[in-house]
Amino acid sequence: MKPTIKLICAGFGGQGVLSVGQLVGLCGIELGYDVSWMPSYGPEMRGGTANCHVVLSESSQSPFIGQDMTHALLMNDAAFNKFKPLIKKPENVIIHTGLIHQDYPGCDFSVLAHEHHLDKSMNMIAFGMVVKSLGWEQSLGLKVMKKKFKGLSDEMIFNNEKAFLLGFTYESV
C-alpha cells in the first residue's frame, strides 16, 4: 500500500495556494489515489489567509482533515507558525523564504518569479517544487496542468509551464 500523503498549502489569499492544492489533487487522481481537497472558507478567509488540506490515500475512508500532516507548502509567517508544528519531517516543508525567515527548504518565490517575468505564475513555481519533493515525475505535473488550464490563453499556459519547470528543477539550499 502506498503511504498516505497529507499536504497543507497555506499562505495569503492571492498567492495561489488553493490552486496548487487542487493540482496536487489532480496528480493524485492520475496516480490512482482517493483524493480530498479541503479549503478554508468563511470568516477565516476574510483575514486574507487561505489554506487547503490535500489528502491522497489508497483508502476512501481517510479523514479529509487532520492534525498529522506529512507535507507542507507555507507561503507566509502566519501559515508557518500555524502549520509547521503539524509536520514531523522538516525536509517535507517548503517555505517562501522571502516572507518566512527560517531555515527550511524553499525559495523566494516572488523574486524568482519576477526575475523570469513570471509574476502571475508564481504559484506554479511552488507547484513544481511540491511535485519534485513528492518524488513525482515532471510529466505528471505538466499533464494535470494541461487539464486544469484548458481554456486559458496560450501565453498564460506557456508561462505556467515555464514556471512549473523552474520550480521542478530549482535546487533549494
Added chain:
Amino acid sequence: MSKLLMKGNEAIARAAMLGGCEAFFGYPITPQNELIETMSHVMPANHRVFVQAESEVAAINMVYGAAGAGGRVMTSSSSVGIALKQEGISYCAGAELPCVIVSVSRSGPGLGGILPAQSDYHQSVYGGGNGDYRVIVLAPASVQEAVDDVGKAIQLAEKYRNPAMVLLDGAIAQMMASVVLPTQPLPRVDTTSWAATGDFKTRGTRNVINSLYLDPAKLYAHNQHLQAKYREIAKNEALLVDHHPDHHDGAIIAYGTSAKIAIGAAQRLKEEYGIKVKCIQLRTLWPFPKQALREAIKDMSFALVAEMSMGQLFQDVLAFTRSDTVIGYVGKAGGEIITSDDIVNGYLQQMGGEQIEHSV
C-alpha cells in the same frame, strides 16, 4: 467511470441531474451556493426545470407542486433555510409526495455562522413541521457518499412516496474530492395512480394531492397508514457501517464529517494506546439503526458518541441502545471542526467512567 476532482456541492448537483432529477427549486444560502449555481446551468442545458425561488418557503412549495404533478424533484438549502422549509416538508409528508431535500448544515442557532456543524440533527430527524410525520435522513461522510446518497434518496423517496433528506455539513459541501458520477438515470416508479397530471379524461379517476382531512376518523386512518409505512421503512432501510469489524474493545459512534475524523481517531487509539476501538458510522439517521447499533456495542463496557453538536446524537444513542454499555460524549459546535485529538482524549478520559458535562 473516470474519477473527477469536484467540489461536494457541484458533485451533488450533477449527480442529481444525471440521476434523472427533472426539476430543482432553490434559493441562495452559504454554504450550499455552488449547488444551486451548478443546477442553474446543468438543468436548463439538459431541458430540465431550474427555478431560483424568491425564498426557501417558496422553493419547498414549488417542490410540493412539481412532486404532486409526478415530477422527480429536488431542493437544497442550509440550516436556517431548512428551518423555513419545515412547514412545506410536513405538507409533502402528509400528501405523500416523493421529493429530495439536500441539507448542507452550518452552525447555529439563529443566523449562526457559515462554518460546518452537525447541529441540525434534531431538525432533520425530528423536523419542525407539524404532525406525526417522518423524513428519511441519509448522512454521507464524503463527497462520493453524498453523490451516492442523492441517488439513493431519489429511489427511497419514490419507493415509499415520502420526502427524503440528504444531510451533510458545510465541510463536505465545500471540499473537493475524487468522485465518480452516475452515468444512467435511475429507473422511474409509476406515478399514474396518484400524480395530478390533468389526465382525468383518459384515466377516468381523479388524482388529488392533499394533506387536509377535516374528518378526524379519516385523518386518523391516514395517520395509521403513514405509521405503517414508516414501520416498513424503519425495518428495511436503517443502515450503519462498522469500519473496524475486528475491533471489540469499545466504539466511537458518529456520522458525517465526525465519522471521518473518528476513523482516524480509532486508528490512533490502536497504534498509540493499543486499544482496539471500532468506528461505527451511522449512514441513516432516520430510520435510526437501533437494532444494529445495539448489537454492535452489546458486549462493550464503553462507547463514545462524537458529534459536531452539543449532544443531540448522544441523547438518541442513549435512548435507543438501553444497555449496560456506558455511553460517553465528545463534541463541538459553532463551526469548530472536531479533531482526532478531541476524540482520542475524550475516549481516554471517559472510558474509565468519568462523567463529563453534556447538553440538557
Added chain:
Amino acid sequence: MHPEKIVFTYQGDGDLASIGAAEIIHAANRNENITVIFVNNAIYGMTGGQMAPTTLPNQVTTTTPLGREIITGAPIKMSEMIATMDHIAYVERCMAADGPSIMKTKRAIRKAFECQINQEGFSMVEVLSSCNIGWKMSPVDSLTYIKNTMTQTFPLGVFKERKHETNH
C-alpha cells in the same frame, strides 16, 4: 416598542425584494414610522453573486450564467411599487456613483429621517450601489455601470413625498 426612538433598517435587494418582499410591503402599507435604506446592487453579494430580483435583463450572475432571461422575472422596481401606497411619507431612488450623487443620497437619507422624526410615517431611500466583484468589473467601471446602465432600468427620482402632514 419605544416610539420615541429612531428606527431604521439597512437592507439589500435580496432581503427587501425577494425573501422579505411581503414584509416590506406590509410594513409600508401599515405606514410604520420607520426609515428604510434599500441598497440595490442588482445581485446577491454576500452569498457570492447570484441573481437577485433586481438583476438587470441579460446580466450574468452565478445563477444566470447565460445572462438573465425574462423567464426568471423582470427587475423588480421596489421604489415604484412602494410609492403606490397612499399614506406613506417619502420614497426616493438615488445612486452612489460619484461625489455629487453620493451627496444627493446623503440629503435624501437625511430627509427620510426627518420624515420619521416629524412622525410622517414610512420613508425609504433606494440607493443604486456597486458590487464590482459580483459584477466582475473594476471598481471604476462599476461606477460607470451604475450611472449608464442601472439607471436605465431603475430611474432616479422622488416617487413619493407627502409633505409635513403628521401621521397621527
